[in-house]
Amino acid sequence: MRTVVLTMKASVIEMFLVLLVTGVHSNKETAKKIKRPKFTVPQINCDVKAGKIIDPEFIVKCPAGCQDPKYHVYGTDVYASYSSVCGAAVHSGVLDNSGGKILVRKVAGQSGYKGSYSNGVQSLSLPRWRESFIVLESKPKKGVTYPSALTYSSSKSPAAQADLWSTATYTSSQNRPRADPGIQRQDPSGAAFQKPVGADVSLGLVPKEELSTQSLEPVSLGDPNCKIDLSFLIDGSTSIGKRRFRIQKQLLADVAQALDIGPAGPLMGVVQYGDNPATHFNLKTHTNSRDLKTAIEKITQRGGLSNVGRAISFVTKNFFSKANGNRSGAPNVVVVMVDGWPTDKVEEASRLARESGINIFFITIEGAAENEKQYVVEPNFANKAVCRTNGFYSLHVQSWFGLHKTLQPLVKRVCDTDRLACSKTCLNSADIGFVIDGSSSVGTGNFRTVLQFVTNLTKEFEISDTDTRIGAVQYTYEQRLEFGFDKYSSKPDILNAIKRVGYWSGGTSTGAAINFALEQLFKKSKPNKRKLMILITDGRSYDDVRIPAMAAHLKGVITYAIGVAWAAQEELEVIATHPARDHSFFVDEFDNLHQYVPRIIQNICTEFNSQPRN
Missing domain, CATH: 3.40.50.410 (von Willebrand factor, type A domain)
Known part of the structure; x- marks a missing residue:
């Protein structure tokens, strides 16, 4: 009897071992059939700042067109986390303006970020920031797993946030979006969107941390490599028209952004001329790019003739004074914008300005047609006005719609203090x-x-x-x-x-x-x-x-x-x-x-x- 029992036990054990081996083999076969999930590279927009992404190291894909000055970049090689990720990638040379994949690695905050102009992007300087990042080519390190879905500081991706608002319903009593709290959505990368802790999305509220991040935009001290005192002389004559005047103001705003205005860098004022010149604001009125752009937007056209010579004389006598914010160690620069041609003479006024140490740049737009040349008071006025006729001090565009093309060359030239030959020095004055x-x-x-x-x-x-x-x-x-x-x-x-x-x-x-x-x-x-x-x-x-x-x-x-x-x-x-x-x-x-x-x-x-x- 005992023998029968032992035999039965051995049979059970043997069956169990067979099943176990079969199961393991089956699992291995199943594992072989299951493919590893393919790594999906998240795509971000040009305006996404590194500080909004919590992940310490990640690979992303940038779109084309991130070279635009509106996507702010702070620093060189090491960038403040307030910078546009993709803008920094273009500035660093890892990407060109056509976009592509990059590897981003967070590093410690720096006590100072040096601005520079590189690859068509003007990076701004910054005294300090709490976090930094560097941009590398998108070569994943072995053994490192990169996120297929980024984690944002507000616990929601920009894509999910946009998706939420686009499907929101509006109440008749309150004109604000309200989402169905029972709906859970996914962003394109596959990550589930959930309502962030501490935020009432139905009321349009965001967490305090997110609010503070949005309002804490750094105010730069300015680019010390471009310490100039700059006056823009803009054409407000009647003949320019309202549309072209707006184009002119847009260039000014873009220059203000690209220059990185600040007390340790460039300062900028604006004078408008017509019959008579008038100062809109001087060098010390606005000491950062943000305030300056806002002030430029409020400028209205004065009308009148194009008395450029009178305007240059006005700037020479009145603009570059200590009371108006002029700094003794900074070169004086005047950029004159002219639609067509001046209605007065500019040569003598420009000569006196140059002999006062002022570097005069001329941007001429369109110019006189053949049948209009008889009305030009002073032919070849631009060459007579500048101190060097080598093309450095003068820019010409055939149409107002091409004016934006002068932005980068102009910014580069006015900041090239070694070539500002009209500045007063001990050797030329x-x-x-x-x-x-x-x-x-x-x-x-x-x-x-x-x-x-x-x-x-x-x-x-x-x-x-x-x-x-x-x-x-x-x-x-x-x-x-x-x-x-x-x-x-x-x-x-x-x-x-x-x-x-x-x-x-x-x-x-x-x-x-x-x-x-x-x-x-x-x-x-x-x-x-x-x-x-x-x-x-x-x-x-x-x-x-x-x-x-x-x-x-x-x-x-x-x-x-x-x-x-x-x-x-x-x-x-x-x-x-x-x-x-x-x-x-x-x-x-x-x-x-x-x-x-x-x-x-x-x-x-x-x-x-x-x-x-x-």
Whole structure:
């Protein structure tokens, strides 16, 4: 009996093992037949900010067209999470404007984000932000699972949110959407949408965290790489029409956005011209791009003629003042927009503006037809108005509908401070008069050495009729004007003129020479030019130098006195502008004059940079 029982138990156990093995094999076969779910890359819109997505690392697909300035980007290489994900991808060069897949990885917040212009996107600077991200090519790491559906900070995707509102019903008593709380929807990525905790969707409310995220838009301090003071001169003449005036305002708003306005970067004001110019707001009225764009939208057309010259004169005299927010360390830039042609002359007004250190850019739209050219007051006005006719300072579009194409080149140029050649600097804003001792004690050979010293100094300056100008006087008992400030307007011509100066020989009347230079050179200097006199002598003067030197100082002429060999030190100090240690120099031999060229240039520039720009 016992044997039968044991046999039965063994049979049961054997059957159980067979079933177990069969089941395992069956499960393996079933597992082989079930395919792993394919990874679906979520698609996002251009305006989605990284901070709205909770996932620490994810792959997304961006659409085309995210290069638009309205999709804000903050930072370079590492971006603040307030940035557009896809805009940052274009800026970084991972994507072009046609869109595509990217890998996004969240990183810690930074204490500062540097703005830059790259791949058609103007990134803005930001002092600090709570979270950052970087953008990489969409190459998944091995062993890492990326979400097929993104988790948003409000627990709902933009697609699901839009779907919810599109199917909502409206009550007659309250004009707001109300959703059926019993309906559960799915977004296109397959994730179920559920009502977020703490939010009453039927009342149109969102959680406090979401509300704070929306209202916490950072205010940038501005792009420090584009620290300029900019005035836009817009055409408000009657002939422009309302539609084209709106197009003009849109360009202004786009420029304001692309520039990243702020106290540490560019500041911008707007002047409208017609019959007479009027300032809408100055440099200190709006100190961020958002407020500036709002102010631009409120500008209304004034009408009248296109008196551009009058407007440029107005800006030169009134706009760039400290009271209006002008900063001494920032280049002054004026962008003039002209529909057709001006109804007054612009050349003289522009020349005075340039000589005040203002960089003038012209954007001309459409222009005169063949049968209209007879009405143009000043042909070729744009080239006459700008300081360089190399195309850098002028942009032309054939139609108002192509005006938007000037946005990126204009922003790039006005921020290129190294090429703003019309800005006042120590090397391009003076009238320099050399007063050269040609007395018998100098001798022919040493006189040529003095002329080489004059040449070496002159080479350091930017020479033109609107930049630095050079004049020269030679003296003995008598005085001779070798050439005045208006004689030569290029560096090669000036250097050749210096070489041609002939040695005179005679006595040494330095006081009379200073008076002669004041009358024949500096009396004809332009009002807004710095006046520098560089006097070189090898001996004591036969006449008194004190009264002539005092007259030069009172007339604002900065005087440098360079003595050689037998020159009297006390005389040099009387002639030189205070402090004498910065404006008087002495060498034992003519051959050592060249050693002082760098020191004199450095002192001229140090003194210039210590003064306000305008």
